[in-house]
Amino acid sequence: MPRESDTPPKLRDVALHAGVSMGTVSHVLNHPGKVSQKTRDRVRASIEALGFVRDANASSLAAGGSRSIGLVVIDLANSMFVDVALGAQQTARERGLNLLLAGSQDDFELQAANVDFFDEARVAGLLLAPMRDSSEQIQKLRKRGSPVVLVNYDPGPGDDCCVVVDNEQVGYLAGRHLIDEGCDRLLFVGGADPSLQPVALRREGLRRAVRETQGAVRFEELRVADLTEASGAVAAGRIAARGPDTRPNGVVAVTDTLAAGFIAQMTSLGVDVPGEMAVMGCDDNSTAAVTSVTLTTVAMHGQRMGAAAMSLLLEEIGDPDGHLHQRVVVEPHLVRRLSTTGFRRPTA
């Protein structure tokens, strides 16, 4: 039964209770193999009896490092990053490490604060899904000896491991799907910021799918201000204004959010989606799924990304010098839903 003291038991109380030294208790906790079965059992019984819970702060300080890994994602409201967290957590647990999770809510300053927090906590390593170049933040961690692995961001050949999705393939899968459904006039709706790597790559992939048809399919693109639903609606307005015979009949919006706005507006303008126009997004972002028809999209394996990133990180933690930085590319996959199902093929 728990001791009725007014102060919580500490390691020395356990030692006293079990009749051993503090060092032995600590060994039971950290290197049980070094202690005889008998002593171990006695110590564990005392721990149980007193309700002892080790102070992780003291432990990390004395051991010179914590057994936690930090994960900082762009935004927890994006379900992809929740998947990343699940994958990373599972892999971490398998190795006896704890995952600390923080979301940056699309705010670069909050991201910096999160990284700083994990820096202060002296995490054993950091998984970072940055919203843009964050080499400064990463440098600080590295100086302290904490490896960093980037998720969903490719820093280019250099100092860090990264795990990214094959965005060119994302675009290709989208294009291929629409073409297979019978669309022959494709539109790519992207954001105006050309520096966003994923946007450029997805466009390239889509073009590849179009090229493969050897001219049977037309391609055009439309740039909107940003990747919000509002911009999607603007794009829809412009396209709908054109006649049914010249406007695109297959649309790839570069994000689900954009696609959601596009479909909502297109529908309200009287165009039948997907009957007259198949529309799809990219990301499989569940928070953007509230469209009038369910959205076909190209999804990423978020969990796989998280698990891969954690593996790379642990590898580097385990062997900081021998480690070679890697770039892991995860393949996307198509998720077919109603926004492209039931498109009426042109009977030309």
Place this chain on the structure above:
Amino acid sequence: MPRESDTPPKLRDVALHAGVSMGTVSHVLNHPGKVSQKTRDRVRASIEALGFVRDANASSLAAGGSRSIGLVVIDLANSMFVDVALGAQQTARERGLNLLLAGSQDDFELQAANVDFFDEARVAGLLLAPMRDSSEQIQKLRKRGSPVVLVNYDPGPGDDCCVVVDNEQVGYLAGRHLIDEGCDRLLFVGGADPSLQPVALRREGLRRAVRETQGAVRFEELRVADLTEASGAVAAGRIAARGPDTRPNGVVAVTDTLAAGFIAQMTSLGVDVPGEMAVMGCDDNSTAAVTSVTLTTVAMHGQRMGAAAMSLLLEEIGDPDGHLHQRVVVEPHLVRRLSTTGFRRPTA
């Protein structure tokens, strides 16, 4: 410029560099008001110059407590809990505290592990959204002096603060909405487990709305095995089998997931939702929104819950003895979408 040493700078290096004692550096960090402007600036310059980052483990140990709050939620894939985290984080930051987030993935053992982890980390307090009675876990924290506030779970009058949504009102709002749309034969679809408080309360609220019509609206209910999409589909099958004139024309599923399965199956059986039958869910769970029509639902103010819970926690941390436990009830609100819009009123 950062010092080119092979070992990261510590507080004593900063003291040396600034020509002050370690105590003074610590004061600059923790009680800047106690240090003269001039000294403060000098110390800060040294911190900057050396790239010093304080070790939070050592700090917490010496100070006898950390400046972090833990939040353990049932499942991060449920968007409501992401909202809770956002609200809690914002409130925590305003008070200079950090929020540590952990998701339990619907697994009670993982929940226990998460709570233990925060216990070891000696968090200043814990916000817990438990999946069921967790008084044991809570007791451990309390023994160590960490207050606990429950979120989305009402433990009954007792030892802890809690923040919950008014689930009776959830049911009432749902019923009221359907009745206003012209439905006169309501169905409540709930899970078979009567011990789930929210289910019972939502049913009560719905009944209240029905009672208010003084007999003009019929009420019935259907219990299914659990709250999955599959069970929703099963329920739809049973209802659809009845003729259009006797079956319900307004349905409240106790969760969005259930509603999603219900609608999908009902539609595929040839019943027009919402034309012949208006259907709605409860929760506003974005991950369940992938239905063929967008789902009307009753939502909770997750952010508000998170913020309220954090406030209660901080209040108790600030005044452990004077603190009175409270039960904060957050009002739900209706989110109208397509699954109830366009219902054809019976013209009897």
Place this chain on the structure above:
DNA sequence: CTGAAAGCGCTTACAG
């Protein structure tokens, strides 16, 4: 306002 010193609770060589 500033400094010297004790101590937070644990871990880890080091001897036995």
Place this chain on the structure above:
DNA sequence: CTGAAAGCGCTTACAG
């Protein structure tokens, strides 16, 4: 396998 002791990096009374 076990114990005594130094030390992890900071904070906080306590004197000055």
